[in-house]
Amino acid sequence: MKLNELSIKQAKEGLRTKKFSSEELTRACLDEIKKRDKNLNAFITICENEALADAKKADKLLVEKRTGTLLGIPIALKDLYLTKGVKTTAASRVLSDYIPQYDATVVSKLKNAGAVIIGKTNCDAWAHGSSGENSDFGPTKNPLNEEYVPGGSSSGSAVSVAANMCLASTGTDTGGSIRLPASFCNVVGLKPTYGRVSRYGIIAMASSLDSIGHFTKTVEDSATFLEITAGKDLNDATTPEVKVDNYFEDINKGVKGLKIGIPKEYFIQGLDKKIKEKIEKIIKFYEKEGAEIVEISLPHTEYAIACYYIIQPSEVSSNLARYDGIRFGNDRSFFGDEAKRRIMLGTFTLSAGYYDAYYKKAMKVRTLIKEDFDKAFMKVDAILTPVSPTLPWKIGEKVNDPLKMYLSDIFTVTANLAGIPGLSIPIGFENGLPVGAQILGPSFSEKMLFRIGNCFEGSNQNGL
Amino acid sequence: MDYKPVIGLEVHVELKTNSKMFCACSANYFGEKPNTHTCPVCLGLPGALPVPNKKAIEWCLMIGLALNCKVSQFSKFDRKNYFYPDLAKGYQISQYDMPFSKNGTISISTKSNNKEVLITRVHMEEDTGKLLHFANDFTLIDFNRSGVPLVEIVTEPEFESSEEVIAYLKNLQQIVRYLGVSNADMEKGEMRLEPNISLKKAGSKDLPKYKVEVKNINSFRFAEKAIDYEIKRQLEILKNGKTPAQETRGWDEKKQITVSQRQKEEANDYRYFPEPDIPPFKFEKDYIDKLIKSLPELPDAKLARFEKSYLLSQYDSEILTRDIQAGDFFEEAIRAGQSHNINAKQIANFLINRKIDLSTIEPARVIEEIILGQNITIEKKELDNIINKVIIENTKAVNDYKAGKQQSFMFLIGQVLKAARRKIDTDLIKKKLEEKLK
Numbered sequence: 001m002k003l004n005e006l007s008i009k010q011a012k013e014g015l016r017t018k019k020f021s022s023e024e025l026t027r028a029c030l031d032e033i034k035k036r037d038k039n040l041n042a043f044i045t046i047c048e049n050e051a052l053a054d055a056k057k058a059d060k061l062l063v064e065k066r067t068g069t070l071l072g073i074p075i076a077l078k079d080l081y082l083t084k085g086v087k088t089t090a091a092s093r094v095l096s097d098y099i100p101q102y103d104a105t106v107v108s109k110l111k112n113a114g115a116v117i118i119g120k121t122n123c124d125a126w127a128h129g130s131s132g133e134n135s136d137f138g139p140t141k142n143p144l145n146e147e148y149v150p151g152g153s154s155s156g157s158a159v160s161v162a163a164n165m166c167l168a169s170t171g172t173d174t175g176g177s178i179r180l181p182a183s184f185c186n187v188v189g190l191k192p193t194y195g196r197v198s199r200y201g202i203i204a205m206a207s208s209l210d211s212i213g214h215f216t217k218t219v220e221d222s223a224t225f226l227e228i229t230a231g232k233d234l235n236d237a238t239t240p241e242v243k244v245d246n247y248f249e250d251i252n253k254g255v256k257g258l259k260i261g262i263p264k265e266y267f268i269q270g271l272d273k274k275i276k277e278k279i280e281k282i283i284k285f286y287e288k289e290g291a292e293i294v295e296i297s298l299p300h301t302e303y304a305i306a307c308y309y310i311i312q313p314s315e316v317s318s319n320l321a322r323y324d325g326i327r328f329g330n331d332r333s334f335f336g337d338e339a340k341r342r343i344m345l346g347t348f349t350l351s352a353g354y355y356d357a358y359y360k361k362a363m364k365v366r367t368l369i370k371e372d373f374d375k376a377f378m379k380v381d382a383i384l385t386p387v388s389p390t391l392p393w394k395i396g397e398k399v400n401d402p403l404k405m406y407l408s409d410i411f412t413v414t415a416n417l418a419g420i421p422g423l424s425i426p427i428g429f430e431n432g433l434p435v436g437a438q439i440l441g442p443s444f445s446e447k448m449l450f451r452i453g454n455c456f457e458g459s460n461q462n463g464l
Numbered sequence: 465m466d467y468k469p470v471i472g473l474e475v476h477v478e479l480k481t482n483s484k485m486f487c488a489c490s491a492n493y494f495g496e497k498p499n500t501h502t503c504p505v506c507l508g509l510p511g512a513l514p515v516p517n518k519k520a521i522e523w524c525l526m527i528g529l530a531l532n533c534k535v536s537q538f539s540k541f542d543r544k545n546y547f548y549p550d551l552a553k554g555y556q557i558s559q560y561d562m563p564f565s566k567n568g569t570i571s572i573s574t575k576s577n578n579k580e581v582l583i584t585r586v587h588m589e590e591d592t593g594k595l596l597h598f599a600n601d602f603t604l605i606d607f608n609r610s611g612v613p614l615v616e617i618v619t620e621p622e623f624e625s626s627e628e629v630i631a632y633l634k635n636l637q638q639i640v641r642y643l644g645v646s647n648a649d650m651e652k653g654e655m656r657l658e659p660n661i662s663l664k665k666a667g668s669k670d671l672p673k674y675k676v677e678v679k680n681i682n683s684f685r686f687a688e689k690a691i692d693y694e695i696k697r698q699l700e701i702l703k704n705g706k707t708p709a710q711e712t713r714g715w716d717e718k719k720q721i722t723v724s725q726r727q728k729e730e731a732n733d734y735r736y737f738p739e740p741d742i743p744p745f746k747f748e749k750d751y752i753d754k755l756i757k758s759l760p761e762l763p764d765a766k767l768a769r770f771e772k773s774y775l776l777s778q779y780d781s782e783i784l785t786r787d788i789q790a791g792d793f794f795e796e797a798i799r800a801g802q803s804h805n806i807n808a809k810q811i812a813n814f815l816i817n818r819k820i821d822l823s824t825i826e827p828a829r830v831i832e833e834i835i836l837g838q839n840i841t842i843e844k845k846e847l848d849n850i851i852n853k854v855i856i857e858n859t860k861a862v863n864d865y866k867a868g869k870q871q872s873f874m875f876l877i878g879q880v881l882k883a884a885r886r887k888i889d890t891d892l893i894k895k896k897l898e899e900k901l902k
Contacts, residue, residue, distance in 0.1 A: 047793075095510070101509065104511055111673065201512070201720075202511050203510045207740035207741050208740035235515060236513050236515070237513065237515045237741060238743075244869060315737075315740055317735075318543055318545050318554070320554075321554020321555055322552065323545065327605075328550055350545070350736075350737050351735060354736075457555055
């Protein structure tokens with residue numbers, strides 16, 4: 001096994017026992033980037049020199065037997081995460097040369113944990129998109145089949161982990177932007193509870209929906225990562241004082257005795273038959289492992305996309321107002337079509353005379369969707385659903401049909417509207433393309449999501 | 465036809481908190497080097513998030529309570545979206561439909577009448593940066609003021625003259641100063657006034673169909689002049705059978721007129737929506753009760769109490785309640801004076817007549833001075849008696865002095881000093897003695 005193919009857990013063990021150095025590990029990742037990124041286009045900025053310097057520093061600390069949860073581990077950051085002194089573009093030409101003056105809270109935390117930042121990953125510009133094709137710096141390709149999209153918006157982050165260019169990466173999930181590319185690229189993706197991880201220093205898409213999560217190769221690695229990033233941040237008023245759990249406490253406990261809900265509204269006509277079969281198989285698996293499977297109803301699911309596509313552009317239209325080119329960045333003519341579409345849509349839905357009919361009503365629907373989940377979680381511990389209604393599609397297939405593109409988020413936007421956490425885990429392949437399952441839980445139940453996800457991963461190394 | 469002015473006010477008061485409304489930067493920007501009190505939050509940089517200043521919110525609530533407003537149990541911030549280069553984020557964090565408090569009253573009195581003015585709402589927002597224009601060439605932005613906490617106090621359109629407006633402003637200024645939450649200095653922009661002025665037909669109940677907002681008023685004097693000018697200007701238009709335009713005008717101090725700045729064809733659409741970066745607020749009753757208890761005695765109440773308890777005139781009470789320090793000083797002096805039988809009226813007279821600078825003196829010292837002043841009067845009476853006695857007992861020396869012998873005068877002074885058995889100002893003795901021997 002090549003060094004860059006290791007999980008965080010495996011790499012940490014190798015570094016600890018001096019089987020290899022962080023520099024070697026980092027070089028292995030950089031080599032992989034050099035080999036494949038011309039095609040995949042997962043990175044906007046590669047921090048080769050900085051990464052190697054950090055890796056050497058980490059090696060010194062390792063010799064001194066100093067520890068750090070991610071000491072010497074190469075990771076990548078979605079290019080929405082501000083990095084002091086390192087260009088941060090949001091994959092938009094508006095910020096093509098923007099060099100931030102400060103690190104995002106999560107970036108500081110990762111640096112403090114000893115992580116080696118190897119580069120900034122490509123994504124749909126401003127995180128607007130489900131395929132990774134909306135980047136102003138060219139689309140990212142799916143490493144499993146380069147004719148296909150990797151899913152978006154955190155496309156490059158998912159690809160960087162899937163293609164072993166780094167061991168983990170960060171993403172943002174506003175409507176599915178971590179879970180969808182995770183499932184399209186066969187990696188683990190976590191969208192934590194809203195507010196569990198600080199948004200400070202991460203370019204905002206839709207502030208009431210943005211969740212700060214990550215991609216890893218394993219469920220355990222996802223838990224390791226969240227232990228670093230989670231927690232109250234004095235710079236983000238939406239991070240509550242909720243204790244960060246020990247995510248490893250129950251991770252090997254299995255699912256015996258847990259009630260897993262299957263929402264009937266997620267098994268609709270548009271759902272790919274093959275995906276449906278795969279989900280049925282994983283349901284069987286959990287049942288066999290001792291979980292109680294309960295059919296539930298989330299009756300307002302059908303309004304989720306409509307609701308999301310009012311609230312999200314409304315907030316987008318306001319959040320993008322500061323990018324006027326007066327003090328930093330380029331002027332507004334540099335916005336791409338999708339950003340312009342959302343600015344116009346959001347400006348319209350917030351306008352006097354339309355506010356009540358759109359935004360206000362959408363907020364009411366949002367409450368109903370939240371209540372659907374509250375009621376469901378009185379009956380079950382977690383909910384299992386597909387991540388995407390379809391398999392990854394070919395590059396270019398949906399670019400001219402934004403509505404069709406929006407519908408790919410149909411199973412993921414609900415968690416953002418409700419603020420609950422969702423874990424996307426790979427469950428196998430169909431026609432050579434990966435399929436993912438989504439485990440949803442009540443707010444701050446990430447510990448249980450890891451437990452359920454790990455149970456499957458532990459016994460199905462080769463998928464279903 | 466007779467017309468009556470209809471004036472509503474929007475007043476912005478800048479709070480003197482240490483830090484800004486949504487970040488840790490110093491809020492004290494006056495006279496500071498441009499862009500030195502800034503951070504990613506108040507510069508509106510990508511990724512920055514606002515964290516509300518608890519003290520500022522508390523002070524905003526206190527202003528509301530002092531203006532007899534009802535504090536909302538639930539409240540939130542909203543985004544007011546508009547574009548202007550001094551607005552870093554492209555929106556201002558303000559409050560739209562759920563201000564921290566609303567429906568208050570404030571009483572004002574002018575020479576002609578007393579009245580209660582209704583306060584519509586008291587809400588919290590952030591200040592903007594400042595544009596500095598250079599000779600039509602270029603404009604620079606100073607963000608030191610960006611994010612400084614501002615409280616907006618809106619009244620119903622119930623003022624009928626500039627005199628009433630000034631009375632209200634002075635009252636409001638005094639209240640916020642009593643609360644210790646703002647210096648409310650208009651010249652420094654710590655208190656800003658935007659009056660909406662229009663005229664209606666006398667006797668009509670309906671509000672006029674237009675209103676004119678006047679900006680750039682930075683002193684009480686300008687406020688008075690601008691309002692008076694605007695009333696006169698609008699009256700002339702109305703008398704010619706026309707309706708004044710709905711617009712924003714600015715006070716031009718040099719020309720002593722208001723000048724049209726912006727015609728408001730349609731109302732601005734600020735596309736308000738709840739600020740997603742700040743969770744909504746719920747104020748518990750206990751917390752509000754605590755705040756109410758923490759309020760200082762306010763000027764009106766203090767004035768009434770001074771008149772009643774200390775039997776002071778309204779004039780004296782007004783002077784002694786002008787600021788909270790004066791009242792405190794006065795009452796401390798009263799306590800210090802009790803054991804010396806010095807009463808409130810004596811203290812008030814002393815403080816007011818002598819125009820005592822309260823910052824340079826302790827209340828106890830004031831009592832000492834009053835006692836000393838009394839001693840001097842007693843001494844004067846005693847001195848008269850002593851001098852009379854010395855004149856009677858020393859007829860020879862008196863006659864010698866009257867005959868032109870100056871030495872005898874010095875002798876008589878010596879006799880007075882001897883009889884008094886204490887040090888007395890010799891100039892005073894000289895003066896008195898000369899008078900008596902004329």
